[in-house]
Amino acid sequence: MIFDAKILGIFTTFKKRTGKMKAEIINIGDELLIGQTINTNAGWMGEHLDLAGIQVTQSVAISDGKEDILKAIDAASKNANIVLITGGLGPTKDDITKHTLCEYFGSKLVMNQQVLEMITTYFTKRGKKMLQVNIDQALVPDNCEVLINTQGTASGMWFEKEGTVFVSLPGVPYEMKYLMEFEVLPRLSKISNFKSFHHTIKTIGVGESFLAEIIQDWETQMRNDGLKLAYLPSPGIVKLRISCYGNNQEENIEKVTLYSKSLEKLIPNYIFGYNKEELSEIVGDLLLDAGKTVGVCESCTGGYLSHLFTEISGSSKYYNGSVVSYTNHLKNKLLKVADETLEKYGAVSEPVVEEMVKGGLELLETDFVITISGVAGPTGGTDLKPVGMVCVGVGNHSEIKTFTYQFGTDRKRNITMASIYAMNELRKMLVESKK
Amino acid sequence: MIFDAKILGIFTTFKKRTGKMKAEIINIGDELLIGQTINTNAGWMGEHLDLAGIQVTQSVAISDGKEDILKAIDAASKNANIVLITGGLGPTKDDITKHTLCEYFGSKLVMNQQVLEMITTYFTKRGKKMLQVNIDQALVPDNCEVLINTQGTASGMWFEKEGTVFVSLPGVPYEMKYLMEFEVLPRLSKISNFKSFHHTIKTIGVGESFLAEIIQDWETQMRNDGLKLAYLPSPGIVKLRISCYGNNQEENIEKVTLYSKSLEKLIPNYIFGYNKEELSEIVGDLLLDAGKTVGVCESCTGGYLSHLFTEISGSSKYYNGSVVSYTNHLKNKLLKVADETLEKYGAVSEPVVEEMVKGGLELLETDFVITISGVAGPTGGTDLKPVGMVCVGVGNHSEIKTFTYQFGTDRKRNITMASIYAMNELRKMLVESKK
Numbered sequence: 001m002i003f004d005a006k007i008l009g010i011f012t013t014f015k016k017r018t019g020k021m022k023a024e025i026i027n028i029g030d031e032l033l034i035g036q037t038i039n040t041n042a043g044w045m046g047e048h049l050d051l052a053g054i055q056v057t058q059s060v061a062i063s064d065g066k067e068d069i070l071k072a073i074d075a076a077s078k079n080a081n082i083v084l085i086t087g088g089l090g091p092t093k094d095d096i097t098k099h100t101l102c103e104y105f106g107s108k109l110v111m112n113q114q115v116l117e118m119i120t121t122y123f124t125k126r127g128k129k130m131l132q133v134n135i136d137q138a139l140v141p142d143n144c145e146v147l148i149n150t151q152g153t154a155s156g157m158w159f160e161k162e163g164t165v166f167v168s169l170p171g172v173p174y175e176m177k178y179l180m181e182f183e184v185l186p187r188l189s190k191i192s193n194f195k196s197f198h199h200t201i202k203t204i205g206v207g208e209s210f211l212a213e214i215i216q217d218w219e220t221q222m223r224n225d226g227l228k229l230a231y232l233p234s235p236g237i238v239k240l241r242i243s244c245y246g247n248n249q250e251e252n253i254e255k256v257t258l259y260s261k262s263l264e265k266l267i268p269n270y271i272f273g274y275n276k277e278e279l280s281e282i283v284g285d286l287l288l289d290a291g292k293t294v295g296v297c298e299s300c301t302g303g304y305l306s307h308l309f310t311e312i313s314g315s316s317k318y319y320n321g322s323v324v325s326y327t328n329h330l331k332n333k334l335l336k337v338a339d340e341t342l343e344k345y346g347a348v349s350e351p352v353v354e355e356m357v358k359g360g361l362e363l364l365e366t367d368f369v370i371t372i373s374g375v376a377g378p379t380g381g382t383d384l385k386p387v388g389m390v391c392v393g394v395g396n397h398s399e400i401k402t403f404t405y406q407f408g409t410d411r412k413r414n415i416t417m418a419s420i421y422a423m424n425e426l427r428k429m430l431v432e433s434k435k
Numbered sequence: 436m437i438f439d440a441k442i443l444g445i446f447t448t449f450k451k452r453t454g455k456m457k458a459e460i461i462n463i464g465d466e467l468l469i470g471q472t473i474n475t476n477a478g479w480m481g482e483h484l485d486l487a488g489i490q491v492t493q494s495v496a497i498s499d500g501k502e503d504i505l506k507a508i509d510a511a512s513k514n515a516n517i518v519l520i521t522g523g524l525g526p527t528k529d530d531i532t533k534h535t536l537c538e539y540f541g542s543k544l545v546m547n548q549q550v551l552e553m554i555t556t557y558f559t560k561r562g563k564k565m566l567q568v569n570i571d572q573a574l575v576p577d578n579c580e581v582l583i584n585t586q587g588t589a590s591g592m593w594f595e596k597e598g599t600v601f602v603s604l605p606g607v608p609y610e611m612k613y614l615m616e617f618e619v620l621p622r623l624s625k626i627s628n629f630k631s632f633h634h635t636i637k638t639i640g641v642g643e644s645f646l647a648e649i650i651q652d653w654e655t656q657m658r659n660d661g662l663k664l665a666y667l668p669s670p671g672i673v674k675l676r677i678s679c680y681g682n683n684q685e686e687n688i689e690k691v692t693l694y695s696k697s698l699e700k701l702i703p704n705y706i707f708g709y710n711k712e713e714l715s716e717i718v719g720d721l722l723l724d725a726g727k728t729v730g731v732c733e734s735c736t737g738g739y740l741s742h743l744f745t746e747i748s749g750s751s752k753y754y755n756g757s758v759v760s761y762t763n764h765l766k767n768k769l770l771k772v773a774d775e776t777l778e779k780y781g782a783v784s785e786p787v788v789e790e791m792v793k794g795g796l797e798l799l800e801t802d803f804v805i806t807i808s809g810v811a812g813p814t815g816g817t818d819l820k821p822v823g824m825v826c827v828g829v830g831n832h833s834e835i836k837t838f839t840y841q842f843g844t845d846r847k848r849n850i851t852m853a854s855i856y857a858m859n860e861l862r863k864m865l866v867e868s869k870k
Contacts, residue, residue, distance in 0.1 A: 033491040035482025036665060038475055042496065047470025056468040058503070060495040061477065068493070075510075230471060296738075296759075302745025303731075303738035306759050310737025313813055313846055315761075321769075322759035324731075324741050330756040330799065364765065378748055411748055 024080040025059035028087035087171030089154035197252035203270040287318035295364030335359030350402035353393030460494035463522035522606030524589035632687035722753035730799030731757035735809040770794030785837035788828030
């Protein structure tokens with residue numbers, strides 16, 4: 001409780017200073033500057049600060065030199081009242097953030113017993129020898145509040161100076177994320193009256209610009225009502241994130257719910273899920289609920305659709321197996337696709353993917369089978385069957401549906417799109433059969 | 436030639452000013468700050484500048500507000516003699532970089548006929564209507580040299596002011612990369628006497644720290660000799676990049692070649708390729724050379740090994756097909772793995788992957804077959820067969836080899852590692868058979 005009061009104290013200085021929370025992110029590390037590591041921390045932190053209603057004004061990657069660090073911290077403190085720093089907290093002599101922060105704040109390092117015990121346990125558990133450099137990781141500046149890191153040996157540190165909060169976090173992404181989620185963001189939300197609520201609606205099979213056209217009146221209305229909308233596209237999928245920021249969280253939730261419902265009425269056939277749900281998990285849950293199994297017979301996607309099923313832990317409960325029949329001979333030998341069908345219609349055709357479903361049901365002995373045959377590209381296309389043309393079949397012993405899609409010219413993208421669209425057809429069939 | 440002289444003129448001011456080329460990267464875009472787009476441009480640009488022997492002192496992501504852009508450019512020009520700016524060059528009113536640069540340099544926009552023609556062609560080819568905003572993209576500041584962008588409608592721009600070069604590039608990664616590769620980096624290399632040479636040796640099956648221990652004397656020696664070494668790890672693979680920077684390129688090449696050869700002698704069994712070559716391409720080339728085909732029978736990797744083969748364009752020349760036998764029943768039915776073998780040794784065992792090879796050769800009718808069976812995790816492990824234990828088989832009609840690996844607890848990482856290690860065993864067998 002003492003802690004809360006302290007935090008609320010900071011908030012008062014915040015309000016006095018600018019009335020609004022602005023954050024700047026500083027990521028320390030030579031490896032970021034020379035592209036050896038892609039700086040994913042900046043984006044993740046920016047997203048989560050933005051979701052919390054905090055404006056990110058700048059993010060900067062700098063080398064692990066003392067002067068550069070001091071200059072960046074000083075510059076950031078002039079623009080923002082929250083300065084988040086990652087990196088340079090490891091045990092090696094390259095890791096100078098802690099010492100540099102001591103110099104900046106005029107503080108000194110003291111041994112923290114709680115952290116020392118945690119580090120000792122960390123090494124004992126792993127049967128590793130603890131060196132002096134590891135013990136020294138329990139040294140923390142005497143003017144900071146320690147943020148306990150259960151994921152590693154470098155602590156997070158929370159400082160305050162003249163109404164500005166400075167937070168130092170390890171650069172290892174999962175350690176940084178842990179501390180952000182369980183220590184930093186909860187503290188920031190306490191010192192802010194500002195609340196936010198978000199809901200993500202996931203669509204498939206419709207392009208971003210087409211979607212924007214369908215929902216434009218709705219979008220205008222929700223924006224006029226003070227809500228925000230983000231289009232988050234990935235191959236085949238567009239996520240729509242609806243956000244409401246404001247001091248009254250009940251009102252935020254109410255508004256987001258209202259607009260989510262009206263959006264669902266506008267585009268019911270494109271929605272496949274919400275928030276963190278993945279398409280493969282949704283299909284897996286539908287199969288589990290129905291007590292059914294699935295098998296895959298793929299050609300141009302070459303194992304990728306099978307991979308989407310099997311990368312999900314627990315998929316063995318509903319996924320039995322696959323055949324990748326890359327040659328016509330294997331389509332015939334394993335899946336009993338008739339030579340005449342292959343000759344008459346070609347391997348990339350609806351009659352072929354239909355026969356593949358029938359053959360797959362028999363071979364893999366599953367309740368459902370998904371099949372794919374197409375031209376992944378970039379070569380191999382013809383006028384009649386251009387690169388990006390993909391046929392999909394999905395069915396069981398009583399019903400088989402077939403589809404033809406035309407994707408683009410990029411091989412990897414075509415493989416991804418075809419796999420996702422095929423999986424979505426099974427989802428639709430499973431949803432339909434529940435009705 | 437006039438251009439070259441102009442560039443050499445700049446170099447003189449460079450040398451006068453600092454004697455060394457330092458670059459700062461500015462990436463403009465709100466989407467970067469709120470994590471809607473991960474800033475991969477900064478890393479890519481940093482890597483290529485570093486490879487060209489140019490030191491990157493800072494990279495900063497800022498919002499697309501005029502004041503923020505002006506402030507960032509001004510700050511960068513104080514620290515660096517090369518300022519690279521991406522983003523904000525699109526046709527919409529959010530894209531204000533061009534106007535802001537005019538304000539910074541005190542220049543004005545003029546219509547560039549060459550760019551206008553290119554944009555017109557771009558729209559004509561795609562059968563799209565050209566709007567005034569598109570025509571306006573041919574307006575460029577009168578004090579810049581235009582860098583022609585054949586990949587899109589936003590031109591690159593090269594400015595000089597008081598011995599500092601400022602380059603503005605589009606934010607779309609493939610447009611930025613095109614302009615960097617064909618316009619910016621060649622110009623920068625012309626104004627620098629500084630040359631660099633790099634050679635990457637790719638290893639598999641050995642951890643970063645173990646590798647570092649084996650080559651430590653070699654590494655000390657090469658570093659003392661002025662060379663640089665970067666460890667670039669990804670699951671299962673560690674790339675070692677050897678670099679030499681110096682004015683005499685012949686000497687750079689000689690040194691890198693010398694140390695590359697001595698490194699190859701130290702770790703011959705871990706090396707699988709060089710520079711941009713992917714493992715799956717190397718294995719594909721070996722199969723093509725030998726005129727042989729391959730098939731895959733996988734269990735815990737669930738299609739991922741097949742995907743690694745088939746994501747390569749042209750793989751249909753040597754890859755025929757796969758079976759994913761996720762259940763014991765399918766291992767028996769399709770691959771003729773004896774029930775007794777499955778019962779006696781369990782599905783994750785060398786006898787099972789060996790029988791899978793035999794069954795696969797018959798079913799898929801290929802020259803070689805790779806098989807995998809393991810515990811991908813995170814659940815499903817036992818004391819005898821813990822999560823991460825994977826058995827691999829590889830062989831043809833005259834020889835079958837089997838292997839057991841112990842990976843970690845992360846499902847996706849285990850799937851990747853198992854697939855890569857299995858593919859590498861085929862590579863070794865193909866290399867062996869060439870001797």
